[in-house]
Amino acid sequence: xxxxxxxxxxxxxxxxxxxxxxxxxxxxxxxxxxxxxxxxxxxxxxxxxxxxxxxxxxxxxxxxxxxxxxxxxxxxxxxxxxxxxxxxxxxxxxxxxxxxxxxxxxxxxxxxxxxxxxxxxxxxxxxxxxxxxxxxxxxxxxxxxxxxxxxxxxxxxxxxxxxxxxxxxxxxxxxxxxxxxxxxxxxxxxxxxxxxxxxxxxxxxxxxxxxxxxxxxxxxxxxxxxxxxxxxxxxxxxxxxxxxxxxxxxxxxxxxxxxxxxxxxxxxxxxxxxxxxxxxxxxxxxxxxxxxxxxxxxxxxxxxxxxxxxxxxxxxxxxxxxxxxxxxxxxxxxxxxxxxxxxxxxxxxxxxxxxxxxxxxxxxxxxxxxxxxxxxxxxxxxxxxxxxxxxxxxxxxxxxxxxxxxxxxxxxxxxxxxxxxxxxxxxxxxxxxxxxxxxxxxxxxxxxxxxxxxxxxxxxxxxxxxxxxxxxxxxxxxxxxxxxxxxxxxxxxxxxxxxxxxxxxxxxxxxxxxxxxxxxxxxxxxxxxxxxxxxxxxxxxxxxxxxxxxxxxxxxxxxxxxxxxxxxxxxxxxxxxxxxxxxxxxxxxxxxxxxxxxxxxxxxxxxxxxxxxxxxxxxxxxxxxxxxxxxxxxxxxxxxxxxxxxxxxxxxxxxxxxxxxxxxxxxxxxxxxxxxxxxxxxxxxxxxxxxxxxxxxxxxxxxxxxxxxxxxxxxxxxxxxxxxxxxxxxxxxxxxxxxxxxxxxxxxxxxxxxxxxxxxxxxxxxxxxxxxxxxxxxxxxxxxxxxxxxxxxxxxxxxxxxxxxxxxxxxxxxxxxxxxx
Numbered sequence: 124x125x126x127x128x129x130x131x132x133x134x135x136x137x138x139x140x141x142x143x144x145x146x147x148x149x150x151x152x153x154x155x156x157x158x159x160x161x162x163x164x165x166x167x168x169x170x171x172x173x174x175x176x177x178x179x180x181x182x183x184x185x186x187x188x189x190x191x192x193x194x195x196x197x198x199x200x201x202x203x204x205x206x207x208x209x210x211x212x213x214x215x216x217x218x219x220x221x222x223x224x225x226x227x228x229x230x231x232x233x234x235x236x237x238x239x240x241x242x243x244x245x246x247x248x249x250x251x252x253x254x255x256x257x258x259x260x261x262x263x264x265x266x267x268x269x270x271x272x273x274x275x276x277x278x279x280x281x282x283x284x285x286x287x288x289x290x291x292x293x294x295x296x297x298x299x300x301x302x303x304x305x306x307x308x309x310x311x312x313x314x315x316x317x318x319x320x321x322x323x324x325x326x327x328x329x330x331x332x333x334x335x336x337x338x339x340x341x342x343x344x345x346x347x348x349x350x351x352x353x354x355x356x357x358x359x360x361x362x363x364x365x366x367x368x369x370x371x372x373x374x375x376x377x378x379x380x381x382x383x384x385x386x387x388x389x390x391x392x393x394x395x396x397x398x399x400x401x402x403x404x405x406x407x408x409x410x411x412x413x414x415x416x417x418x419x420x421x422x423x424x425x426x427x428x429x430x431x432x433x434x435x436x437x438x439x440x441x442x443x444x445x446x447x448x449x450x451x452x453x454x455x456x457x458x459x460x461x462x463x464x465x466x467x468x469x470x471x472x473x474x475x476x477x478x479x480x481x482x483x484x485x486x487x488x489x490x491x492x493x494x495x496x497x498x499x500x501x502x503x504x505x506x507x508x509x510x511x512x513x514x515x516x517x518x519x520x521x522x523x524x525x526x527x528x529x530x531x532x533x534x535x536x537x538x539x540x541x542x543x544x545x546x547x548x549x550x551x552x553x554x555x556x557x558x559x560x561x562x563x564x565x566x567x568x569x570x571x572x573x574x575x576x577x578x579x580x581x582x583x584x585x586x587x588x589x590x591x592x593x594x595x596x597x598x599x600x601x602x603x604x605x606x607x608x609x610x611x612x613x614x615x616x617x618x619x620x621x622x623x624x625x626x627x628x629x630x631x632x633x634x635x636x637x638x639x640x641x642x643x644x645x646x647x648x649x650x651x652x653x654x655x656x657x658x659x660x661x662x663x664x665x666x667x668x669x670x671x672x673x674x675x676x677x678x679x680x681x682x683x684x685x686x687x688x689x690x691x692x693x694x695x696x697x698x699x700x701x702x703x704x705x706x707x708x709x710x711x712x713x714x715x716x717x718x719x720x721x722x723x724x725x726x727x728x729x730x731x732x733x734x735x736x737x738x739x740x741x742x743x744x745x746x747x748x749x750x751x752x753x754x755x756x757x758x759x760x761x762x763x764x765x766x767x768x769x770x771x772x773x774x775x776x777x778x779x780x781x782x783x784x785x786x787x788x789x790x791x792x793x794x795x796x797x798x799x800x801x802x803x804x805x806x807x808x809x810x811x812x813x814x815x816x817x818x819x820x821x822x823x824x825x826x827x828x829x830x831x832x833x834x835x836x837x838x839x840x841x842x843x844x845x846x847x848x849x850x851x852x853x854x855x856x857x858x859x860x861x862x863x864x865x866x867x868x869x870x871x872x873x874x875x876x877x878x879x880x881x882x883x884x885x886x887x888x889x890x891x892x893x894x895x896x897x898x899x900x901x902x903x904x905x906x907x908x909x910x911x912x913x914x915x916x917x918x919x920x921x922x923x924x925x926x927x928x929x930x931x932x933x934x935x936x937x938x939x940x941x942x943x944x
Contacts, residue, residue, distance in 0.1 A: 126152045127159070129166050131182070132174045134201060134242040141197045146190050153183040172237050181211065181235060181265045188263045192891055192907035199905060201246055202254040209239035210260035219260050220560035223522060227266070227560070247941040253904040255894065258596035258920070258934040264559035268540075270309040270551045273927055274302065278544040280326035280337075280531050287535040289349070290542055291335055292549050293323035301326075301337055303349065306540070306551065315352050318345065325368040325380075334391070336377055338365025344379045346391070356394040358387070367409045372416040376433070380407035386421055386431070398436045402429055408449050413473070414457040422448030428462050430476060440476035444469070450501075452491045454512075461491045461499055468501055470512075483515050484508060490532040494554070500541075502532040507543060509554065521558045523550075524566030527586075547929035568930035572922060574914040576874075576881050579619025580643060581914050581922050583932060591643055593619065594918045596934045601646050612671050616678030620644055621695070623681055625670035626651075638672055638683040640695070652693045654700050656686040673714035673723075680738065682723055684711045690725045692741065702741030706734050712751060718761045722780060726751050733757060733768065737781060744781045748772075754837070756798050761880075763804035765821065769795025775809045777821055788824050790817050799839035799846075799875070806860065808846060810836045816848055818863060828863035832856070840875035845898055847875040853888060857900050867900035869893075883937055885913045885921065892923065894937050906935060 130136045131153060140149045160176040167173050185207035186193065186200075193200060210216050212227035213236035220226060227233060263271065274294040282291045289312065290304040300317035304310065317323070318339035325338030334355065338344040343359040362383020369378045376397070377389045386400040386407055405425035412419055418439070419431045424447040430440040446465030453460050453473070460471045467482035468491055483499055490502035499512045509519040523530065523543055531544045534554070543550045546568060552558070567585045574581030583590045589601045615622045622643055628635040637653035672683040680701070681693050690704040690711055706727055713726035722744065723736050728751040735745040749768045750756040756769035764780040773791040775798065793812040800807045800821065807821040816830040816839060834852035841847075845866065846858040855873055857866035871886030871893060878884045879898055886893040886902070892910045893902040910923040910933070919938075925931035 126156050128156060128164055128174065128176065128179060131156050132166070132168065132178055132238065134204075134245060137182075137204070138200055141193065141200050146186065146193045146197065150183060150186060150190070153179055153186070157183070168238070169241060170237075172234055172241060173232075174234065174238065178235070178238070181208065184265045188265075189907050192905075196891065196905050198252060199254065199907075201242060201251065202256070202904070203907065205239045205243060205254075206257040206261055207263075207265060208235040210257070211235045211265050216260055219563060221522070221563055222560045223558055251941050253940045254938050255904050255906045255921075256936045256938060258936055259564070259598075259932070260562060262562060262565065262928050262931055267556055267559040268553040269559060271545075272302070272304050272309060272311075272549040272551065273929060274547050274549075275929070276321065277526075277528055277547055278531070278549055279321075279323050281533045281542045281544055281549055282326045282328055283533055283535045283540075283542065284328050284332045284349075285330055285536055286332055287537050287540070289332070290533075290549070290551065291326055291328065292542075292544075293317075293321075293326060293337065294547075295321040297321045301335070301347070303335075306535070309551070313349075313352055315347055316354065318343065322364075324364065324366045327368045327370055327377075329370045329391070330372060330374045334370075334374075336368040336370065336379075338368045338379060338381075340364040342381070344368055344377070344389075346377065346394075356389070356391075358389060358396070361385070361387070363406065366407060369410045369412055369419075371412050371433070372414055376416075378410045378412065378419055380410045380421060382406040384423070386410060386419070388433075388436075400431050400436060400438075402438045402441075403427065408447065409451050411451045411453055413453050414455060418473075420451050420453065420460055420462075422451050422462055428460070428471075442471055442476060442478060449489045450491045452493055454493045454496050456496050458496075459512075461493065463489055463491060463501075468499065470499075481515065483510050483512075490530075492532070492534045494534060494538040498538075500532075500534055500554075502530060502543075507532060507541060519555045521552075522561065524561075564932055567932075569924040569932050570930070572912050572914055572924055573613040574615065574916070574922070576877050576884075576915055577917050578615060578914070579617065579917060580615065581916060582613055582615075582622065583922070591646065592916075592920075592922050592934060594916045594920050596920050596936060598934070599646060614672045614674050614681075615643070616674045616695075617676065618678065621649065621674075621678065623652075623672045623674065623683065625672060625683065625685075636670065636685040638681065638685070638691075638693070640681075640698075650698050652681060652683065652691075652698050652700075654685055654691050654703065657689055657703070657705065671711055671714050673716060675716045675738070676718060676720045680716075680720075682714045682716070682725075688727065690714065690723070690736075692723065692738065702736070702738075704734070704736050704741060704743070707732050713755050715759075717759055717764070717780070719764075721764075724757070724759075724766075726755055726757075728752050731771065735766070735778075735780065745778055745785075747776060747778070747785070750794055750796075754797075756795055758798045758800040758807075758839075760800045760804035761802040763802070765800060765804035767798045767800040767807045767809075767821070769798040769809055771795075773811060775807065775819070777807065777824075786824055788819055788826075796835060797837050797839045799841045801841040801843065801860075806841050808839050808841055810839060810848070814850075816846070818846065818860075830858055830863050830865075838875050840879045842879035842898070845879060847878045847898075849873065849875050855886065855900075869900050881915065883915045883919060883921075885910070885915060885923075887911075887913060889926075894921070903939075904937065906933075908933065 189203040212233035276295040279293040292302045300321040301315035303312040320341040322340040327336045335347045342361045346356040361381040363381045367380040379387045384403045388398040403423040407423045409422045428442040444464045448462040451462040467484040471478045487504045488501040492500045500509045507521045533542045571584040580593045613624045622641040626639045637651045640649040642649045688708045692702040707730040709727045709729040712728035715724045733749040758767045766778040768776045771794040775788040777786045790809045791811045797810045808818045810816045814832045818827045834850040836848040836850045838849040855869040871888045891905045909926040911926040913923040915921045921935040923933040
């Protein structure tokens with residue numbers, strides 16, 4: 124069958140192709156159609172919509188971005204295309220981007236969002252499967268040559284191979300921290316075993332591209348065989364952190380600079396040290412060979428650039444700078460040396476090592492590179508710049524978001540591409556190309572998500588500013604003057620109008636602790652809840668990170684701590700202190716109201732102690748020993764006043780609130796790791812260190828059955844007809860509650876309570892996140908990134924923190940399968 128512009132802009136054709144022949148066949152069909160379609164070809168679709176050859180190119184790019192995901196989940200083609208194309212030129216996309224020129228949404232012929240909308244209408248009319256909509260633009264541009272290489276941790280250094288076909292990068296992972304990439308495809312070629320400590324500051328290829336040198340903060344330099352990954356040489360016990368490495372032009376020598384003021388030269392045939400260059404009075408930060416190989420230049424924090432003769436090892440020149448030179452580079456003809464100074468980049472002529480008058484660039488420039496003899500590139504604050512090396516005029520620039528830990532820059536030998544580190548990934552793109560619009564969110568990585576499943580909103584913690592996201596997916600940023608930063612231990616009322624978190628008033632003497640109520644509508648502080656500390660209770664030590672707060676289910680009450688071992692209960696409406704609940708003189712680690720709001724449970728992890736108080740009277744109803752580390756080991760029956768408690772003695776205790784005497788079940792002689800109780804209180808389950816779940820009749824205490832697991836099950840949930848477990852092997856397992864017979868096994872992590880209680884639950888792992896309906900092990904839909912954390916709010920809006928796309932903020936909406944009209 125022949126595919127052309129009209130057919131390949133029909134959703135039905137695209138979905139049929141990918142389902143019958145696969146993603147690669149679809150991409151090949153688009154390639155063939157593009158080769159046979161003239162640049163000025165136009166086809167009129169429904170409602171005046173016109174598509175062109177450019178439409179095919181952008182569809183091709185959208186599929187490329189998600190190709191790996193679509194190979195596993197071809198049913199998600201519409202989802203991927205819609206989320207890419209719709210946000211490309213939709214008018215409302217503009218608010219999410221920074222641009223260095225007109226954005227696609229400003230084009231009068233913008234049509235991709237209209238095509239995506241047409242496909243959605245057709246799909247819903249025909250009846251489509253469930254899918255996940257992105258309520259914000261995704262990372263990855265449809266235009267331009269941008270590629271991103273993602274790492275698990277922060278990227279440190281980057282360097283192109285001499286042929287330009289490979290890229291080496293380093294990450295802050297310990298051990299496996301040197302990565303090799305294919306520049307043409309963006310695919311990972313190899314991960315080298317790397318250094319014991321992951322901060323690698325120096326990286327250099329040998330001239331023949333067969334070796335790679337690296338220098339690390341663990342005071343050693345290493346040389347690797349690029350093809351095999353074999354460690355060829357290790358040069359340990361340098362005088363300080365290794366900051367810079369460089370091969371001589373003939374590849375026979377390796378220069379290694381370190382914070383111990385020394386530069387060592389090593390022979391690459393024998394691996395022996397041949398010379399040490401001494402003269403700098405402070406840390407050496409950068410080294411570079413002259414193209415002839417006869418001299419070496421070095422820059423150090425003693426505010427000098429020094430030139431060394433490679434034959435004798437003698438210092439032949441010293442150039443005084445007005446600041447620490449962090450980067451140096453010789454021009455390809457060897458006639459000039461560029462080096463960073465306080466207010467820009469200086470250039471010295473190498474005949475007499477005489478600095479030229481004036482500076483290139485601006486203050487704070489680093490990572491200098493010559494692009495031929497006529498252009499000088501540098502990493503300026505927030506901008507990559509290429510300057511005319513004679514006139515000093517900027518001939519090209521591209522903005523970027525700076526990292527607090529610093530960025531690194533490298534250019535390909537053909538001077539056509541650059542690589543720029545951005546937190547946990549590397550951007551590779553074309554020099555001189557018009558940059559695509561940049562997502563603002565890329566400069567605002569997520570630090571934490573604070574919320575609860577099926578809540579009305581969620582707090583996104585970032586370095587600046589924090590934000591709140593509601594069930595419409597709308598985001599509002601906290602004003603700079605607000606108190607919306609601070610603690611991790613937030614609590615929100617159910618309707619999403621009010622939050623609470625512990626604070627310390629450091630300006631008062633003595634320091635006063637309180638609970639801050641925060642208005643989530645106006646994003647401003649509301650009132651402080653505080654109380655006079657009890658005499659003899661510690662209010663100064665160990666409190667800042669350990670205070671906890673909790674709203675009652677109806678939001679009318681708030682429980683919190685302002686001193687060690689004491690729980691306060693306030694009325695939210697007027698801030699009235701209702702009760703002071705005294706426990707052991709240890710930090711309160713958990714606070715939880717029973718589902719009906721009648722009782723408050725307070726946990727003291729250091730004392731392995733749980734107390735239960737009547738909310739109306741403040742009366743202590745029960746107190747008991749309980750295992751609370753590493754996680755609380757107790758469970759409440761949602762529809763009955765029954766509490767199950769696990770203990771380090773291997774005992775499981777059951778309490779009927781408020782007055783029932785405890786009944787004990789001896790599970791084993793080892794610590795009870797997890798406990799669950801059914802909503803009606805009739806079944807209770809416990810797991811211990813034998814990796815087995817024991818299920819009991821909660822009324823009689825009789826054991827009904829045991830369910831062995833391959834790894835320790837550390838979270839449980841019971842809800843007829845299922846028992847659900849989560850184990851250390853990151854599997855969620857489903858069993859028949861009546862018999863213990865296995866039902867399903869899902870390779871993912873999630874809270875079993877979410878599985879049995881929530882409308883939707885998420886399965887997190889190393890691969891694409893899966894969204895499920897309540898109690899259903901079969902995924903409803905997948906989304907292409909792995910997520911570090913996720914909360915599904917009301918109305919099916921999911922907020923996630925990216926794992927593959929590190930710390931990226933996802934705001935998604937789960938759509939159930941549509942039915943034919």
